[in-house]
Amino acid sequence: MLLSTRVRDIQDSITMKLNEKAIELTEEGRVVYNLSGGQLPIKPLPEFIEKIHHQLNFLKSYQYSPSAGFVALRKKLLKHFADTRHLSADLLENWDAIVSNGSKHSLYNALGAVVNPGDEVILLAPYWVTYPEIIKFWGATPKIVKSNVYDAFVPAVDDIRKLVTEKTKAIIVNSPNNPSGVHYSDDWMREFAAFLKERPGLIVISDEVYADLCYFDPKPTYFYQIDKSLLAQTIVVHAISKTLAATGLRLGYAIAPAEVTAAMGRIQGQTTSGPNSLMQRSLLDFDLSHLESFLTPIRNHIRLNAAFLREKFREANLGHCWYQSTSAFYFMIDFSRTPMFKRFGDEGDRSDVISDELLNKEGILVVPGRDFGIPNSARISLVIEEIPFQEAISKIIKYLKKH
Ligand SMILES: Cc1ncc(COP(=O)(O)O)c(C=O)c1O
Numbered sequence: 001m002l003l004s005t006r007v008r009d010i011q012d013s014i015t016m017k018l019n020e021k022a023i024e025l026t027e028e029g030r031v032v033y034n035l036s037g038g039q040l041p042i043k044p045l046p047e048f049i050e051k052i053h054h055q056l057n058f059l060k061s062y063q064y065s066p067s068a069g070f071v072a073l074r075k076k077l078l079k080h081f082a083d084t085r086h087l088s089a090d091l092l093e094n095w096d097a098i099v100s101n102g103s104k105h106s107l108y109n110a111l112g113a114v115v116n117p118g119d120e121v122i123l124l125a126p127y128w129v130t131y132p133e134i135i136k137f138w139g140a141t142p143k144i145v146k147s148n149v150y151d152a153f154v155p156a157v158d159d160i161r162k163l164v165t166e167k168t169k170a171i172i173v174n175s176p177n178n179p180s181g182v183h184y185s186d187d188w189m190r191e192f193a194a195f196l197k198e199r200p201g202l203i204v205i206s207d208e209v210y211a212d213l214c215y216f217d218p219k220p221t222y223f224y225q226i227d228k229s230l231l232a233q234t235i236v237v238h239a240i241s242k243t244l245a246a247t248g249l250r251l252g253y254a255i256a257p258a259e260v261t262a263a264m265g266r267i268q269g270q271t272t273s274g275p276n277s278l279m280q281r282s283l284l285d286f287d288l289s290h291l292e293s294f295l296t297p298i299r300n301h302i303r304l305n306a307a308f309l310r311e312k313f314r315e316a317n318l319g320h321c322w323y324q325s326t327s328a329f330y331f332m333i334d335f336s337r338t339p340m341f342k343r344f345g346d347e348g349d350r351s352d353v354i355s356d357e358l359l360n361k362e363g364i365l366v367v368p369g370r371d372f373g374i375p376n377s378a379r380i381s382l383v384i385e386e387i388p389f390q391e392a393i394s395k396i397i398k399y400l401k402k403h
Contacts, residue, residue: 010133014371022365033392035380036365038178038329040245045294048244051282061278067269068261069099069253070277073284080288081236081255084211091228096261100268101275103209103239103252108134110235110254111170113263114203115140119169124155125373126332128178128207140169144373149334152323153180153374157191161198170203175220176210176327179372179379181306183210183220183327193223196230205235209252212243212291215299215306216326235260240283242329243291251279305382305389306331316397329383332369336376338400349375362395 015038022034043049055061068074074097082092100106107130115121117139123131124145132142143163147155160171173192176183184192196202206222214220224230239252254264268274306325313322320337335341335354344350351368355378358364369377380396382389 006137006139009136011371013133014129015367018365018367021359025359025363025365031363032359033362033364033384033388033395035384035389035392036367037381037383039242039247040298040329040383041385042245042298044245044249045290047290048246048282048286051285052278055278055281055285058281061281063277065099065274065277065280067274068265069097069274070280070284073097073099073280074253076284076288077238077253078255081238085222085225087225087228087231091231092255094258095231095255096258097253097255098261098264098268099251099253099275099280100264101250101252101272102241102247103207103237103254104130104134105250105268105272105275106237106239106252106254106264107131107172107205107207108137109264109267110205110237110256110260111135111138111140112267113260114235115169118167120165120167122160122163122168122171123373124160124171124173126153126177126179126369126379127172127373128174129371131172141167143168146373148374149321149323149332149377152182153177153332154182154184154188157188157195160192161195164199164202168202170205172205172207173223174207174210175222176214178210178328179330179367179369179374180332181325181328181330181382182323183214186218186221186226189221189223190226193226193230196223196233197227200233203233203235204230205237207237209237209239209242210328211238212295213299213302213329214327215303216324220327232257243295249276249279251275251283301386302329302382305384305386308386308390309380309382309393312393312397316401318397318400321400325382329381330379331382332372332374332377332379333366333396333400334369334374334377335400340400340402341376351376351378354378358396358399362399364392364395 018036077097119140121135135142145155235256241247351370355368366378
């Protein structure tokens with residue numbers, strides 16, 4: 001059967017594939033240190049699970065919700081956004097929220113609502129692997145702004161400016177960032193806000209799924225907090241996936257000017273309809289202020305693993321792999337100046353080869369950096385338990401030091 005050109009252009013989700021591979025190897029009895037995880041290895045907090053149990057008793061939990069999600073939940077999410085970003089309610093008077101099947105779905109709807117075939121969408125490397133695929137799905141072209149370990153994976157605003165053409169429709173900003181585990185500084189956001197003021201037609205999709213997972217002060221600031229007039233060109237994407245340890249429950253949302261959420265709602269209404277009613281009602285019933293006490297030990301755990309990693313790199317004279325991660329679940333290892341890399345010479349991207357070796361020789365699963373737009377690197381996840389994490393890091397260092 002001849003498949004459509006659109007689908008032939010879409011890559012398999014590398015992170016999903018790796019997850020499947022880790023399960024397969026573990027089932028074969030091999031010890032695998034799975035550092036590919038983009039989710040917390042724990043259940044959501046008990047108060048939320050209780051809400052799910054409770055909502056099982058109601059007919060509404062089993063029936064269709066409005067396409068854009070229950071109105072009361074949308075209002076709650078909008079208010080939570082205003083409160084946590086310190087924005088007064090009147091600024092969001094003409095705004096709405098739309099609830100979807102995870103934030104990946106929100107991003108898909110958002111891009112569908114704003115880009116036309118032939119448009120360009122700017123991505124800041126490193127970027128989450130799915131962005132280019134969604135952009136291409138809608139017939140637009142991703143344009144990449146580069147960065148590297150030496151600037152702690154923070155792209156220069158001037159480089160963004162240079163990439164803008166008359167075809168540029170949108171830019172996706174993901175702070176805190178997957179895969180680098182950094183968030184852009186206040187100064188960066190200030191410079192970015194000034195750039196956006198020059199470009200009022202440019203739409204910013206601000207993917208904030210890791211906003212609550214910052215383990216270093218200062219916390220993330222967003223451009224629209226610096227200049228509130230920029231809200232008019234902003235679509236914010238968020239989810240319960242990372243914050244509530246609930247990736248499988250598939251609940252994400254977008255918050256944007258109401259004409260945008262209405263357009264996204266039309267796409268959703270004719271594709272998936274509203275997301276899972278039981279989960280929406282459980283979230284509606286759940287007191288979001290419980291999140292803080294749930295997240296505090298998680299942030300501490302990630303901070304400790306990150307500190308261990310940096311310390312060990314320093315001890316092993318792998319200082320050039322070092323940078324200060326601050327948020328989200330991840331750290332990027334740059335292989336290109338490690339002793340192990342010498343055998344490859346300078347040419348080409350070896351991140352796939354190195355990741356395969358790490359898995360086959362050392363039993364360590366990492367995500368190759370190529371798909372994040374950073375050659376000769378890999379993303380490791382900081383969320384696993386302390387002891388296996390430390391064992392895995394020692395093995396990685398041994399591997400990197402080998403000539
Ligand atoms: C930056 C970023 N955005 C969005 C998502 C999608 O999350 P979900 O669809 O589970 O809400 C992920 C998942 O890994 C992510 O890392």
